[in-house]
Amino acid sequence: MEFFRIRRDIPFMRHALVFNIISALTFVAAVFFLVTRGLNFSIEFTGGTAVEATYAQSANLERLRGVVGGLGYGDVQVQNYGTSHDVIIRVPTKAGIDQKKVPDRVFGALCAAESGTVSTADASRPTCLNAAKAEPVVMKRSELVGPSVGDELMRNGAYAMISVVIGIMLYLAFRFEWKFSIAAIVANLHDVVIILGFFAFFQWEFGLSVLAGVLAVLGYSVNESVVIFDRIRETFRVLRKLSTMQVIDHAITSTISRTIITHFCTQMMVLSMLIFGGPTLHYFAMALTIGICFGIYSSVFVAAAIAMWLGVKREDLIRTGSKSEIDPNDPNAGAVV
């Protein structure tokens, strides 16, 4: 099999402006939604309490909202989680509420609504039993996060992001050249913003695992740009007659098959997580999917174009090569101004 039968170099850079305008528009839209809608942070960041319960029948969310609303915890969120039998109830932190009692009180209310009583006969977990000794509702998970923890996570998330950016920029500047380093970071940060824009637009829950996914994608799509830059450097070295634009077109064309196959393979894995991973991995896989799609786009169309506009030249990349050409017998060889 051979999917990519490319007869001549595809003139990607001729359309660089168009691609970048599309990219910029997406970016602006993402920022717009981030500002107007904001991210729907999970309680890991905001602090609060979440109770996940599963019902024998499909859960009636409207009724549950009434039941939990009656507890006086303020702005309580009731949503399905995974299937229609599973619900997640999120209670924000509020002054004057003993957070530690929230999971038991919420479960007690859910249980009472199913005309059952909570029994602690089973030492390992509280169970809700109705008259027929069946369990109409089971508490699957409860989670409680104090408000101080959230601030810290937010701060550490920001530090992690900054250190990824600085680390990658330094490495690329050292391995290639500062123009590439800037191009790669601009292109890939724009991916990150677009992922966040999706999360803001759809109000998907932004949790810790999503943050991990976003940062992993940042590393992954930078490596995408690196593959192309590597090839640009090689082409500069090998094909000396080409102009910068032709070199970039050639580099992208000769790596495009690898780019697409690799991303396709990674995406198959991510798709598998999206299908089999359940609600916990759902948004993680979602973030990766968006990241992978935009990662191809930004590495191929944006990063290389930015490097081109920054004026990347043959001399930027093959400095060592030109040095070796200096005649050691030339008395002026060492004089560089």
Added chain:
Amino acid sequence: MNRYPVWKFVLMVLAVLIGALYTVPNLYGDAPAVQVSAAKLTTKVGADTATQVQQLLTAASITPDYVTFEGTSVHVRFANPDLQIHARDVINAGLNAGADKDSPPYSVSLALVPRAPHWMASLRAMPMYLGLDLRGGVHFLLQVDLKAALDKKTDGLVGDTRSLLREKQLRTSVARDGNAVSMTFHDAATATQAVNALTDAFPDVQWTQAPDGTDVRVSGALKPAALVKEQEAAIKQNMTTLGNRVAGLGTSEPVIQQQGPDRIVVELPGIQDTAKAQELLGRTATLEFRLVDPSAEANAAADGTGPVPFGDDRFENAPDVGTRHGSFTVVRKDVIASGDDLTDAQANFDQQNQGSIVRVTLNSKGAASMKNVSGQNVGKPMSVILFEKNKGQVINVATIQSELGEHFQISGIGNSEQASELALLLRSGALAAPMEIIEQTAIGPSLGADNIAKGLHSVAWGFVAILVFMCAYYLLFGVISTLSLGVNLLLLVAVLSLIQTTLTLPGIAAIALTLGMAIDANVLVNERIREELRGGSAPQTAIAAGYERAWATILDSNITTLIAGLSLLAFGSGAIRGFAIVHCLGILTSMFSAVFFSRGLVNLWYGRQKKLKSVLIGQVWKGGAKPGASAQPDEAAR
């Protein structure tokens, strides 16, 4: 050119064998076991206990798989749950024979241990520890209030300074000033004398003298190094206390770890009742022994008919204290001994006086102070105050019969039940600093099993999809790529097991993602080989050039991914950390498998064939990518 020296092949075989050895224990699952641990602080569980258990089982003709002593507990593994339950009863009856039913010396509980053969465990080949999200249980993150610990320490220092100066007959009034102790003397000579005495007695404190008008002011604060030591000690003591409290719960494999400078993680697998666990952990209590003020003013204050005298505090009485002494007690502010000084407290029965007693043991510092104070106050009442959430409650008032020392007993307690409760409260008071639950997660066991299944399915189906595609697209090279991806998975799981990481659902996701990304290296190599073939290279040259040229790119791209992974590791906590560890290790193992290992397989297959005509890498379309104007690479430039 595509040949490996023998040692490289040996290395490949070794890597696979070692990888398999450390991966295999994960596949065995768990076996029923009985865990024996100390239920009391005074009980010592050691190798002797293991022998004892072995004897008990032999006597009852039960054959366990093995009996081992590890860390602080003895584990006995059985072939099936029936044997396990029978053995638990036998061991419990044997070890705790003749002991008080309410407070047996040993806790004998059902547990699960790895089913892998014992010889594997002796090679440290053990399965990964499953995180709570995969096995169910409760997780707590506790914030330790170190400021409160410091407050308490300073208060203690004020008291100690006062008694030392009184002993040396240096007249002054000692007061607390923030986190320092301060006092004034009328002349410099006395001040110097005091500073010398204090420096000798409390070397951890920095004492300074300064003129204050006509007087000399002396103040002392803990040295920074001592402060750090004090805080570390506070955390350690809290962890020990938590360990003792958790031991009473009889759960297997509880985790108590320090996280950051002032936090403690407690994980209790298999338990979901958060209320009960909170009750056990959240009893943020501290304890103080103080003299009761017997004066008329104090009695009036206790009845609520007068103000609380200077230098006294008024506390509510616990219900059974209240029945004998009214609802409030007024006590001196000076602390004789605190929960820190308490080594042990045990309920007992006094044969002589036919009554329940609690035997108390203090450490040397507490004992010295107790001796001093009780000697001067024989016949006067002393109280025990338990502080919970900054609110004190008098849990016992007893009359001092004689000078008390390291060991003394509290008698005149109603019944044995009250005595054991008092002993428990006394012991539970030994927390160096109050703690607060700032994060709590409870995961049901069914959700845990569900999460394992979801994680495994994600990895398995993703792997299969990649396998099918790679084999179809790259034929033999695809098979080699998937084999090396399989080796990558094997090595990754082996390394994770070897360092005993806690596997969580995000960790499994990281394994999946790492595999999905690791295939990149194989794709790079395979595409490069095709390209070389397209350019007209001979197969052997194409293979060699493909691997060599791809290597630089693989290295660069893996390093950028590694930078992201390391940043996550540095700043992440909890779930993120688990993800980051797997991600970073996965990058390292993938470099080994995708470059070194797959090259080895290719060399093994093709390396011997001198006249290689073609390689099975799928169709190579020779239309040729024409690079711009120049059709052929400029050879001279190479």
